[in-house]
Amino acid sequence: QVQLVESGGGLVQAGGSLGLACAGSTRTFSSYAMGWFRQAPGKEREFVAAISRSGNTAYADSVKGRCTISRDNGGNTMYLQMNSLKREDTAVYYCAVVAAGLSGWIPRKIADYQYWGQGTQVTVSS
Numbered sequence: 375q376v377q378l379v380e381s382g383g384g385l386v387q388a389g390g391s392l393g394l395a396c397a398g399s400t401r402t403f404s405s406y407a408m409g410w411f412r413q414a415p416g417k418e419r420e421f422v423a424a425i426s427r428s429g430n431t432a433y434a435d436s437v438k439g440r441c442t443i444s445r446d447n448g449g450n451t452m453y454l455q456m457n458s459l460k461r462e463d464t465a466v467y468y469c470a471v472v473a474a475g476l477s478g479w480i481p482r483k484i485a486d487y488q489y490w491g492q493g494t495q496v497t498v499s500s
Contacts, residue, residue, distance in 0.1 A: 383494030396469030412465035
């Protein structure tokens, strides 16, 4: 069982930046592929970004060029840096991990993931 705790959410003005972190309880953090998802009110949870064990990354079209996902295996932490935030980025952001046999695999679907955090609220005001 892996416990994940997100942090860094908050209120930010449109055009601003915010950094999210996801701390994991496992000592084998490097064995997991990881991702960020978000869920806005009244909408389904959607993919934001993911990173493979080897550091390959993928982004949703809606955030490409504005977000950067990264990982610190030694610190058991994953990050999501978000810039040029828009009102439509307002959502609860969730981190998730999955034990990955293939180092280059970048999981993009909700069903791909095994463990989820509780989420952190990001609100972008105009």
